[in-house]
Amino acid sequence: MTTRRIWLPDHRGRDAVVLLVPRQRSANAAPVDPSGRPVTFTRRIKATEASAPNALCQRFPDPQDLARALMQGDPEIDVEAAGRETGPCDRVYIDGCGKPTYSARLVEVVCDRHGTEIERRDPQFVPANLVPDTPPVWSGKLLRRNVAARRFAFTRAYQVQHSNALEYDFLYGLAAYLQGQDSVALVGSGPKGTGPLVPEANATAMKGLLEGRTRGPEYLLILHLAAHELLAPEGEPCID
Amino acid sequence: MSAHLELIYRGQPTAFRMEPVDRKRLLGGTRIIALDVEGRECPAGHLTRDGKYLLLPGSTADTYVDAEGNSVERSTLSRGDGAPAPARHAEEPVELEGPVPAHELLDGVATRVHRLDAEALHSALDAALRAGAVFRLKRPRTTDTTYLLANDAGVFLVSTEPCGFPFVGPNQAVTDTELAEDDDDSADPFAFDDATEVQR
Numbered sequence: 001m002t003t004r005r006i007w008l009p010d011h012r013g014r015d016a017v018v019l020l021v022p023r024q025r026s027a028n029a030a031p032v033d034p035s036g037r038p039v040t041f042t043r044r045i046k047a048t049e050a051s052a053p054n055a056l057c058q059r060f061p062d063p064q065d066l067a068r069a070l071m072q073g074d075p076e077i078d079v080e081a082a083g084r085e086t087g088p089c090d091r092v093y094i095d096g097c098g099k100p101t102y103s104a105r106l107v108e109v110v111c112d113r114h115g116t117e118i119e120r121r122d123p124q125f126v127p128a129n130l131v132p133d134t135p136p137v138w139s140g141k142l143l144r145r146n147v148a149a150r151r152f153a154f155t156r157a158y159q160v161q162h163s164n165a166l167e168y169d170f171l172y173g174l175a176a177y178l179q180g181q182d183s184v185a186l187v188g189s190g191p192k193g194t195g196p197l198v199p200e201a202n203a204t205a206m207k208g209l210l211e212g213r214t215r216g217p218e219y220l221l222i223l224h225l226a227a228h229e230l231l232a233p234e235g236e237p238c239i240d
Numbered sequence: 241m242s243a244h245l246e247l248i249y250r251g252q253p254t255a256f257r258m259e260p261v262d263r264k265r266l267l268g269g270t271r272i273i274a275l276d277v278e279g280r281e282c283p284a285g286h287l288t289r290d291g292k293y294l295l296l297p298g299s300t301a302d303t304y305v306d307a308e309g310n311s312v313e314r315s316t317l318s319r320g321d322g323a324p325a326p327a328r329h330a331e332e333p334v335e336l337e338g339p340v341p342a343h344e345l346l347d348g349v350a351t352r353v354h355r356l357d358a359e360a361l362h363s364a365l366d367a368a369l370r371a372g373a374v375f376r377l378k379r380p381r382t383t384d385t386t387y388l389l390a391n392d393a394g395v396f397l398v399s400t401e402p403c404g405f406p407f408v409g410p411n412q413a414v415t416d417t418e419l420a421e422d423d424d425d426s427a428d429p430f431a432f433d434d435a436t437e438v439q440r
Contacts, residue, residue, distance in 0.1 A: 021405075021414060023349070029321050030320045031318065031320065033312045033316065033317065037306060037307060039305060039312050039317065040305055042305050043300050043303075044300065044301050046301050047296075049293070049296055052299055086288060086293075086295065092284070092286065092287045092294070093274040093276075094284070094285045096276065100285075101274075103277055104275065104276060105274065105275045107272070107273055107274075108270050109272075110268065110269075111269055111271070112268040113268045118268075123272055145346060146341070146342035146343055149346055150342055150372065150374065150389050151391060153350045153353045154349055154350055155350050157405075159403075159408075161408055161412075163414055165410065165413075168410050168413065172410075217410055218407035218408055218409040220406070220408070222405060227262075228261075228262065229266075229393075230353065232394050233261060233265045233355070
């Protein structure tokens with residue numbers, strides 16, 4: 001079980017590490033068959049390394065021989081394995097001979113928007129930055145809610161919540177401020193507080209916008225994360 | 241090949257071409273590959289825990305099975321809570337309702353984004369979109385909500401799933417132990433929702 005937290009600054013110069021609560025999905029949303037009975041997901045074996053198409057092509061280089069073998073002996077079906085559940089498996093890399101390789105070197109391939117490879121480099125570890133080493137900075141950048149909604153594709157959202165009375169006071173004040181401005185606030189990393197947020201290690205860097213509402217003594221503070229802007233594919237992107 | 245969608249506004253239909261928009265198409269992306277000692281790319285496979293079978297790419301089949309172990313066609317499945325599955329883009333014309341407040345989009349998370357291109361946009365709809373209006377597609381039997389909107393970059397269709405966050409009061413403090421695991425989309429590859437692909 002992981003608990004996500006964010007070190008959040010506010011417009012009054014305060015800051016606090018508070019909880020991020022993910023949206024809850026219905027526990028009963030699991031799929032059922034037409035008669036309403038639950039079904040389970042399984043992964044089954046279709047072919048093994050000996051009966052895979054490439055292996056058969058190597059075993060029967062002549063297409064005529066391969067066709068004859070397929071008709072006479074069904075070598076493409078491993079009767080002992082086909083249809084069995086795989087069960088838990090380990091991920092391995094396969095060398096040119098169809099065997100696991102033990103000395104694979106991992107490389108990160110960077111592609112442009114057309115899918116063309118533009119760079120190869122060693123994989124980079126990108127740490128999460130929701131709770132940075134140094135106190136975060138209030139960016140002061142506010143965007144009208146109506147404008148933000150039509151500008152970004154918010155693909156993730158977390159509710160910012162308190163775990164004690166002091167945090168409640170801090171978060172309620174922030175939510176009331178944002179509601180009063182009818183705006184969302186840019187929440188980010190870096191010295192200006194405008195950089196991208198990385199919610200977990202090696203995750204997509206996203207733009208964070210904080211929305212606040214209040215209702216009596218209650219508040220609702222949501223951290224919206226935008227994976228990209230609403231742009232035409234040929235347009236110039238604005239998110240790192 | 242782009243998909244097509246016909247929307248009806250004030251009784252006037254407008255046909256759109258739909259082009260999916262995601263981070264990969266806008267910004268590119270990265271992927272991790274493995275190279276052997278001679279620099280050749282090594283595909284990933286799976287080795288069963290008993291070490292008996294090496295499963296090469298394409299040698300497994302993902303399926304749903306019932307209690308008796310019989311395979312169940314995915315198209316016949318439904319959600320256990322009775323909620324309808326998210327709507328796919330319909331072949332039939334869909335009516336627009338609204339305008340609705342643009343910030344209504346913030347009540348959900350985007351699951352799919354398309355850019356729309358119309359050869360002849362209905363003038364009233366064009367004017368409303370240019371003025372910043374946001375419309376909702378009328379689809380009564382779905383849990384997700386789809387919005388039509390426009391900005392400087394064009395006309396977009398954004399499908400959203402509700403967040404469902406409640407207001408919280410001073411006595412509703414949460415503790416670490418109350419929090420469940422994050423919404424993990426990797427648990428079930430056949431999950432009903434089409435969460436946006438996470439790329440590095």
